[in-house]
Amino acid sequence: MVTIHQLTKRYGDRVAVGDLTVEVPRGVVAGFIGPNGAGKTTTMAMLLGLVRPTSGNATVLGRSIHHPERYLGRVGALLEGPAMWPALTGVENLRVLARLGGHDERRIPEVIELVGLADRARDRYGRYSLGMKQRLGIAAALLGDPELLILDEPTNGLDPVGMIDMRDLIARIAAEGRTVLVSSHILNELEQVCDWLLIIEQGTLVYAGSAREFAGRTGNDILLAPADGSDLPVLADIVAAEGLEPKSDGSRLTVSIDHRDPRQMAASLNRAAFATGIVLAELTVHRPTLESTYLRLIEGDVA
Numbered sequence: 001m002v003t004i005h006q007l008t009k010r011y012g013d014r015v016a017v018g019d020l021t022v023e024v025p026r027g028v029v030a031g032f033i034g035p036n037g038a039g040k041t042t043t044m045a046m047l048l049g050l051v052r053p054t055s056g057n058a059t060v061l062g063r064s065i066h067h068p069e070r071y072l073g074r075v076g077a078l079l080e081g082p083a084m085w086p087a088l089t090g091v092e093n094l095r096v097l098a099r100l101g102g103h104d105e106r107r108i109p110e111v112i113e114l115v116g117l118a119d120r121a122r123d124r125y126g127r128y129s130l131g132m133k134q135r136l137g138i139a140a141a142l143l144g145d146p147e148l149l150i151l152d153e154p155t156n157g158l159d160p161v162g163m164i165d166m167r168d169l170i171a172r173i174a175a176e177g178r179t180v181l182v183s184s185h186i187l188n189e190l191e192q193v194c195d196w197l198l199i200i201e202q203g204t205l206v207y208a209g210s211a212r213e214f215a216g217r218t219g220n221d222i223l224l225a226p227a228d229g230s231d232l233p234v235l236a237d238i239v240a241a242e243g244l245e246p247k248s249d250g251s252r253l254t255v256s257i258d259h260r261d262p263r264q265m266a267a268s269l270n271r272a273a274f275a276t277g278i279v280l281a282e283l284t285v286h287r288p289t290l291e292s293t294y295l296r297l298i299e300g301d302v303a
C-alpha cells in the first residue's frame with residue numbers, strides 16, 4: 001500500500017526524517033509510533049504530497065509521491081485536526097467538502113453513520129466536542145471512499161471515552177477493507193487496534209512489522225511480594241536459585257521469565273517460597289504490553 005525508500009527531509013541542519021525505508025502492507029491498521037518530534041507528521045505530509053522530500057522516494061498505491069495527483073483521489077487524510085466551518089452543521093460541512101472535493105454527496109449519510117454522528121449531524125460544528133470534531137474530520141476523509149486512510153494523532157487531546165470511540169471507529173473502518181496508517185506518541189492508545197507497527201525515533205526506523213511479533217519479543221514478568229517485607233532478601237535468593245534475575249522496588253520483586261511457561265514458573269516460585277516459610281501476599285503474571293516492550297526496546301533490553 002505504501003513503500004518508503006531512503007526518504008529524508010531536512011530543515012536546515014535538522015533532520016526531521018532520515019533515510020527512512022519501510023513498507024505498509026495492504027489491509028492492515030498500521031500504528032505509526034514515535035515520541036514528539038520523531039518525524040511522523042513530516043512523513044505523513046510527504047506521503048500526501050504536502051511536503052517535498054529532500055531526498056529518497058516513496059510510493060502510495062504504487063504511484064510515486066512526486067506525483068500525488070495520481071493517487072490522492074484514493075487516499076483520505078486527517079492531519080493536525082480538521083478544518084471546518086463552525087457556523088455550519090456537521091452535515092452541511094460535509095456537503096461543502098464533498099462539492100469542493102468532487103465527491104458523491106450520497107455518501108454523506110453513510111459516513112456520518114459510520115463515525116457515530118447520526119444523531120448530532122444537524123447540530124452546529126462549533127458546538128461539537130473535540131471527539132466529535134475529530135470524528136467528523138474522519139467522516140470528511142472517508143467521503144472519497146479511500147483505499148488508504150492517513151490519520152495524524154486522531155486521539156490527541158481526547159478523554160478516555162473519546163479514545164475508545166476513536167479506536168472503535170478505526171476498527172470499523174479497517175473492517176470495511178481499508179488500510180489505515182495512524183500515528184500516535186502513546187502506544188497503549190493504539191495497542192488494541194493496530195496489527196502492524198512502524199516505530200520511529202528521531203526520524204529513523206526502530207521497528208517495522210506485525211504488532212503481535214513485536215509484543216512477543218519480550219516474555220512475561222512475574223511479580224511477587226512477601227507478606228512480611230523483611231523476607232524480601234530471602235525471597236530474592238529463592239528467585240535467583242531458579243536461575244532468574246529479580247529486580248526489587250523495596251517491597252516487591254519483578255522477574256522477567258522470558259518465554260518460559262508463566263503458570264509453571266509462578267507455581268514453582270510459590271512452592272519454593274512456601275518451603276522456606278515465606279507466605280506470598282502477591283504473585284501475578286504480567287503479560288507484556290506494547291508500551292512495556294517499547295520501553296525495554298529503547299533501554300536496549302530487547303533486540
Ligand code: ATP
Nearest residue numbers: 011015016034035036037038039040041042043185
Ligand atoms: P509530534 O508527535 O510532536 O507531532 P512528529 O513525530 O509528528 O511529532 P514532526 O512534526 O514530523 O514530528 O517533526 C519532526 C522534526 O522536524 C521536529 O524536530 C520538528 O521540529 C521539525 N520540523 C517539522 N516541521 C518543520 C518545519 N516546517 N520547519 C522546521 N522544522 C520542522
